[in-house]
Amino acid sequence: NNVAVYYGQGANQPRLKHFCEQTTSDIINIGFINQFPKHVGDFPGSNFANQCDGSFFPGTELLSGCHQIWQDIPSCKAAGKTILLSIGGGTATAQSIPDEETAVWFADFLWYSFGPYNSAISSLGWTEKLAGLAFPRPFLTSSVDGFDFDIEYNGGVGYAAMINRLRWHFTKSPEQAYYISGAPQCPIPDAQLGNAIANSHFDFIWVQWYNTGGCSAADWVHGTGKFNFDDWVGVIEKSANPNAKLFIGLPASKDAANAGFYLTPKEVKPLVKTYMDKHPKHFGGVMLWEATAGDNNVIDGSTYTEHIKDILYD
Ligand SMILES: CNC(=O)NC(=N)Nc1ccccc1
Numbered sequence: 105n106n107v108a109v110y111y112g113q114g115a116n117q118p119r120l121k122h123f124c125e126q127t128t129s130d131i132i133n134i135g136f137i138n139q140f141p142k143h144v145g146d147f148p149g150s151n152f153a154n155q156c157d158g159s160f161f162p163g164t165e166l167l168s169g170c171h172q173i174w175q176d177i178p179s180c181k182a183a184g185k186t187i188l189l190s191i192g193g194g195t196a197t198a199q200s201i202p203d204e205e206t207a208v209w210f211a212d213f214l215w216y217s218f219g220p221y222n223s224a225i226s227s228l229g230w231t232e233k234l235a236g237l238a239f240p241r242p243f244l245t246s247s248v249d250g251f252d253f254d255i256e257y258n259g260g261v262g263y264a265a266m267i268n269r270l271r272w273h274f275t276k277s278p279e280q281a282y283y284i285s286g287a288p289q290c291p292i293p294d295a296q297l298g299n300a301i302a303n304s305h306f307d308f309i310w311v312q313w314y315n316t317g318g319c320s321a322a323d324w325v326h327g328t329g330k331f332n333f334d335d336w337v338g339v340i341e342k343s344a345n346p347n348a349k350l351f352i353g354l355p356a357s358k359d360a361a362n363a364g365f366y367l368t369p370k371e372v373k374p375l376v377k378t379y380m381d382k383h384p385k386h387f388g389g390v391m392l393w394e395a396t397a398g399d400n401n402v403i404d405g406s407t408y409t410e411h412i413k414d415i416l417y418d
Pocket residue numbers: 110193194254256287312315393
């Protein structure tokens with residue numbers, strides 16, 4: 105079982121390699137590409153909080169100086185971590201994809217800009233006069249192992265098309281495994297990702313069981329509502345990838361989610377054990393929002409993230 109954490113939006117977060125030097129996290133979602141292209145040829149935008157140097161590719165909102173992330177990804181991969189780039193996030197409140205052509209463009213942009221470096225298609229020193237001729241490389245020669253869809257607003261147009269296009273790119277690059285993941289809210293069907301999950305192949309689904317009362321992890325602990333892991337197993341079994349792994353998403357500290365959703369490690373343990381045992385085929389592990397909050401939440405001398413790892417491995 106794995107621990108997946110989000111990185112990139114933490115308050116005063118350390119650089120990525122701090123988390124790659126720890127054994128606790130297996131999958132790191134770097135967030136976020138928080139601006140989506142408005143039409144074919146348009147660039148997405150990014151935000152990684154205190155990382156990068158505040159410079160953008162000319163005429164875009166895409167960060168161009170993310171030297172810490174560029175430098176750290178290779179050591180993360182060498183440490184056996186899976187590094188995914190996360191699209192959307194909680195601040196992408198105005199984002200959506202207008203049509204399928206833009207969805208395919210967005211997928212191609214993400215693949216050529218953040219996937220395996222291909223000097224024939226992408227330029228390390230991208231300038232505006234290269235627009236239309238080459239893709240930029242925000243993490244330079246470093247590349248990610250796939251893409252996470254943290255789509256929280258404005259419906260589901262285009263995401264199945266994006267993911268199917270990305271998977272087409274994956275088939276052309278057999279040199280390594282590439283992954284697609286998603287972070288739906290717990291109500292079923294998820295208004296944003298339900299269609300994509302049904303019609304395109306996800307490897308991991310980490311449900312945000314910490315944003316919606318009535319189906320949350322806290323509901324299970326407090327005996328309220330109906331925590332719906334079982335129902336999400338049903339969604340996955342009817343999906344384009346019935347073997348996708350299902351992770352329990354949790355806040356890594358009290359202030360990492362709205363009031364009432366944080367659970368202590370002692371509260372989490374019976375929940376994780378119950379569902380790990382009940383669904384051995386689908387249970388993938390725990391996702392935490394987010395890395396820095398978990399690192400700073402020290403309980404009995406261990407970080408929250410370490411406590412979660414111990415629960416999964418005890
Ligand atoms: C993995 N994505 C998230 O955890 N997103 C998230 N926390 N969104 C959000 C929802 C409500 C209020 C603030 C943020």
